[in-house]
Amino acid sequence: MLRLFMLIVASALAMAVHAESTITYQGQLHHDGQPYEGNPGMEFRLFGSLNGSDQVGDAEVFSAVTIEGGLFQVELDFGEGAFDGSQRYLEIMIAGDTLVPRQRITGSPWSHQALGVAAGSVGSDQIATGAVGSNQIASSAVGTDELQSDSLSIGSGTGLQGGGETPLGGSTTISIADAGVGAAQIAPGAVGVNQVDSDQLQLRITGTCAPGTTLVGVNADGSVVCESLPFGVAYVLESEGEVGLHNDIAIRDNGLPVVSYSDRTAGALKVYDCDNVVCSSGTVRTLYSDSNINMGHFSSIAIRDNGRPIISYFGSNRSDLKVFDCDNAQCSSGAVHTLDDDDIVGMWTSIAIRNNGLPIISYFDYINSDLKVYDCDDVGCASGTERTLNSGGIVGEYSAIAIRDDGLPIISYRDSGNNSLMAYACTDVSCSSGIARTLDSDGDVGKFTSIAIRDNGLPIISYRDSGRGRPKVYLCGDAGCSSGNDRDIDWFGDAGRYSSIAIRDNGLPIISYYNSTDGNLMIRNCKNVTCSSWGEPPTRVLDRGDDVGRYTSIAIRDDGLPIISYVDYRNYDLKIFSCGDPSCSQ
Structure with missing residues (x-):
């Protein structure tokens, strides 16, 4: 007989909810008292009750799950909103046999609620230093109404100049300081022909003069200016x-x-x-x-x-x-x-x-x-x-x-x-x-x-x-x-x-x-x-x-x-x- 042990007291089941809607499910399966070995097909369904038909999301079906020493692990995704704080039960079918009873999901799965934090529950003490930057803030999400000061302090950073205290709604200028950019600040391959001011730098000479002509000049792009020889x-x-x-x-x-x-x-x-x-x-x-x-x-x-x-x-x-x-x-x-x-x-x-x-x-x-x-x-x-x-x-x-x-x-x-x-x-x-x-x-x-x-x-x-x-x-x-x-x-x-x-x-x-x-x-x-x-x-x-x-x-x-x-x-x-x-x- 197949038995599924949960890691509650005897340690057979562990779940973790990711920041998305996916959970990692780990289990231990025994057959006739021995750890099961094989690759059986498995199906997982999520319900809102122990015995009812109130299924939540779609079934997760695996044609073959590797089980070694009785242990297995699968990634389950019942869709966005599957875990909204209500009670949930997991039904598991192995090789066509449904295991009973359904397993009540508690503990770490409810960390899925991090997708919807209650207003006022997160403050500056709950945010790590440097955890929120421009990539974490939606465009136009922060304006003057969201700021608690009547001015901002804008730093210029290494190699820059300008900035400082600026009234809300005002502007400031930050520019590259003299000698602020050197070889260490330029990525390999970042500067090519298109980035060079031809008035400031002569490109490498690339052309040649045909026989019977002589070089009289070099263009900014490195091409040559040739004229016929001044003698016959x-x-x-x-x-x-x-x-x-x-x-x-x-x-x-x-x-x-x-x-x-x-x-x-x-x-x-x-x-x-x-x-x-x-x-x-x-x-x-x-x-x-x-x-x-x-x-x-x-x-x-x-x-x-x-x-x-x-x-x-x-x-x-x-x-x-x-x-x-x-x-x-x-x-x-x-x-x-x-x-x-x-x-x-x-x-x-x-x-x-x-x-x-x-x-x-x-x-x-x-x-x-x-x-x-x-x-x-x-x-x-x-x-x-x-x-x-x-x-x-x-x-x-x-x-x-x-x-x-x-x-x-x-x-x-x-x-x-x-x-x-x-x-x-x-x-x-x-x-x-x-x-x-x-x-x-x-x-x-x-x-x-x-x-x-x-x-x-x-x-x-x-x-x-x-x-x-x-x-x-x-x-x-x-x-x-x-x-x-x-x-x-x-x-x-x-x-x-x-x-x-x-x-x-x-x-x-x-x-x-x-x-x-x-x-x-x-x-x-x-x-x-x-x-x-x-x-x-x-x-x-x-x-x-x-x-x-x-x-x-x-x-x-x-x-x-x-x-x-x-x-x-x-x-x-x-x-x-x-x-x-x-x-x-x-």
Whole structure:
């Protein structure tokens, strides 16, 4: 038989009521006179009488209670208000057997009444020092009506200053004392970037300057301020094989240069994808190669409105005009389109992007000795229309194309039959019609033309006077170049081959070219828009050697500084000269 002994006299039952509604129940169970061992299911119910059905709260049911040496302990919760001061009896069921009689609960369980202390029964003597703080007082529970004095004494504490006697309803100020906060008062990790006054403390430097730039300052947040080097630097981009011929340079939307060129050894069209604005490093990409075909001759590169380069070039062994349509800004992939394969066509190509976003290409038809254009129907130039612009004599060599402010193309080229510099002014965007004009016929002129549009909307053309071995410019007097004047720009040595012209941010032209006498890369720095006077220095050698500076191409970076691609012909290296100021003076 199961018997439950209560710890009243013989010590078998003990209860304690927690500050909540939970009680801890301890008991000792015997079976046939011996302490019970096992894990029986147990149920506990609370009643208001010894035998009645006046159950208080819900039953507490345990599927298994561990009993060792007859002793067990359970936590019981009959709900808030179960112990309100009235008599209570506990009924226990073990393994389906209800123990009788119910046990009367007395003694310590009634400490549960601490949840409802009678008014006036607790005073300052019953509260331990420090037992009541802000966490024990409800918000707005204490106001002036609850205080027994007409003033308060507010202490400032360690590291603080201020406080003192303050009338009820008044205010006082407590602040951090001078030197009141030190390392001991700051928790680890409590002060970070957001807590630092940048005007008082310089953060750790976190940035670096790209190659070709120099550190000129540090921002409060630790980032660095960099500027281009104040002097020009020449970099070798590729030196494997005979590379760099027929190169052209353009600046992409991200501000980084990209260079198209021919690899004569591999018979390949390539690009150099610059990693930084000065092009001190980058990636060589082969776009199309055929060891039996010299690809990439007369390459010309432009950046479309979608930010992707497109390159026109001449496949010399197959003698046709082609374009490479880059799929991305890096030109890591793309498609080749053959535009004109009528005998030997595509020499001296030049490409530009019109205001409608479509490319247009000028080039030379060798068999017919004609100047032609290819009017692209789409941005990738997968299709279009070829047009003959000028077919009188031997015309169209050394062509260069630009788009005027009115959106119409204009082309500079050479009339080799008459040794003249020519311009073809298109009268519509597709160049289906236009006017051919002779600009300069004094001597043997018109080779190595390059054209740009000045800020005043008027074209300017750089070219070579081969009879006198001089570089020249032609200054158009109107947008169609129906009038103008020519001007020499260098009088020393045999110069002017491979000329290239660009307009700087200040509106002034700058011209790169090759000096054959000394084998140097040269620059001419115009001081005004007409190039009638020269800046300092007027002419400068950028790179010197036995034979450097052929196939020059100049562009203006987003920072306003010129950058020039060219060939070290002695070593067949592709090179870049990155200027340190707008005039390339150092």
